[in-house]
Amino acid sequence: MKRSWYASPYALWMVLFTVVPLLFVCWYAFTTPSGAFTLDNFSKIAQPMYLLVLWDSLRLALYCTALCLLIGYPTAYFLASRDFSRAQSLVVLIIVPMWMNFLLRTYAMMTLLEDNGVLNTLMRAMGLPGMKMIGTEGAVVLGMVYNYLPFMVLPIYTVLKKMDYSVIEAAQDLGCNPLQVVSRVVLPMSIPGVVSGITMVFMPAVTTFSISRLLSSGMVYLVGDMIEDYFISMNNRNVGSSISLVMLVLIILSIGFLRKVDPDSEGGGLW
């Protein structure tokens, strides 16, 4: 038996649950509910209301990715530093939240941020005025960062940890001061990790749903929520499919862009 046959269970799985559904999505996207060919579904998306939702999704995903990078890179750099011996246990602490379902984590976040939630109660107990947190864009971004941060830290940590320390010594030897060691060697050499981190955070962040609904009490409406609504509440598979398809193309394009930035990266692999 050829070795490639061992992959046949997965191949079957992929055909049943990826390829066929994708073909369905394409089919619905280009047809009317009665089954006739049409491009109307796409022209609907071009309306300002839909574009605004799309813009909000991209904007919040960008905030989330930028925040994850800002928090994640220094964290990974610190964890990977040679003199830090307790790194392993801290890395586990970063992974532990990922063992729980993201909905659970988001509900936990809700109880923290609610008007009469844990944080507001604490603040009032200390005599501070309460703050409107839930229902704001900030709460949604916070929830997204909370969910996706490990996906930024881990790839960067892995790349930095793999880096040969003698490379850093070589940079010092050739005249780099400590700042130049980071800017000229450590940062450029960790780009592959940054690119996979960005890929792994930005992609799911763009299509976030539920997090936005739960933490904004419906105030922030993102593409993911819209697709969900079309399929479930409005029972309109055709428009839902066309939005999905547009998102898919956007995601593929952005992976392609990242591959251009760093051709050796581990993320993607489509181009």
Added chain:
Amino acid sequence: MVQDMRLIELKGVCKSFGDTEVLHDVDLYIRKCEFITLLGPSGCGKTTLLRIIGGFEMPTSGEVLFEGKDMTGIPPHKRRINTVFQKYALFNHLNVYDNIAFGLNLKTPEQLGVKTKAEKKAEIERRVSRMLKLVKMEGYEKRSTNALSGGQQQRIAIARALVNEPEVLLLDEPLGALDLKLRKEMQLELKAMQQQLGITFIYVTHDQEEALTMSDTIAVMNGGRVQQIGDPKRIYDEPKNAFVADFIGESNIIPGEMLEDDLVRFSDTEFQCVDEGFEKNEPVDVVIRPEDIMIVGEDVGMLTGTVQSVVFKGVHYEMIVISGQFKWKVQSTTMQPVGSRVGMTIVPYNIHIMHRTDMPNIPDNIYVPDGESREEA
């Protein structure tokens, strides 16, 4: 070379990692334009010593002088020293050209002897291409470092260090990962480069042959101490103690006692020698190189013995001859059959007498008559 041209001087350098003392009170000076090799087994402290000179480690005590000035606390990027690392440590996000130009790019135009940025760029280009020529890697400018073989990567690492025109080049077992033939080639090339550029090379290796081939001076190290410093010939011919004799080349090390000046007794026989200044009847180590023992007829030998084994080594045969309670390693161009009785003579100046040192691993040449030697046990 003038004795007083001391470029680098180490004074009482000690280094401990936790409770482990890696260097013990090392005094050493390095002259300008010298090719000096720190030679010793792994764990002898040679790499640590090199890293202290490079500024990557701080000595626990003692000081490092550069042209008479203390540079103990100066960080690596401010030393006029460059290093070739054991595993090359190339920047794989940069191509060959940018790797070599790395150090020059960090300098100001004035430091490169030019005025404007454009002139700096041209100057860097000139220096990099000169280096590529020196290491015989012309035409590789745009290549990725990942696409190079080990030998090529090492050439780039050498060029990257030398292009900065350092006063001193440190090399930490740079040829360790290369195959034998390439290593021999690179040894000669490195030596030629050093002579051409007139830079001080400090070279770390555990390969005694490499050290003998390339060095002006060898510092043999063991147990965190410098055992002997000298030119290769002197170290080979006049090892200062049994460790040096054993580590540099092959040798027979036999316990003996010094009866009087120029007369030593070992293996139950008295021998004329050329060493003086020992105490009467002082126990000593006697070192004799295998190639300095002449095989003669049994009736005319100073020692007689039985050939236990013969191995063909290319240029010569290496024989183990059992004489009295010792196994003698003898190299000769003529073969004696196993089991034959032979005589051995040694001329006085080939007998090297050493003060006894505490070397537990030395007497592996004791022959135990019931057939079990310590070596085989």
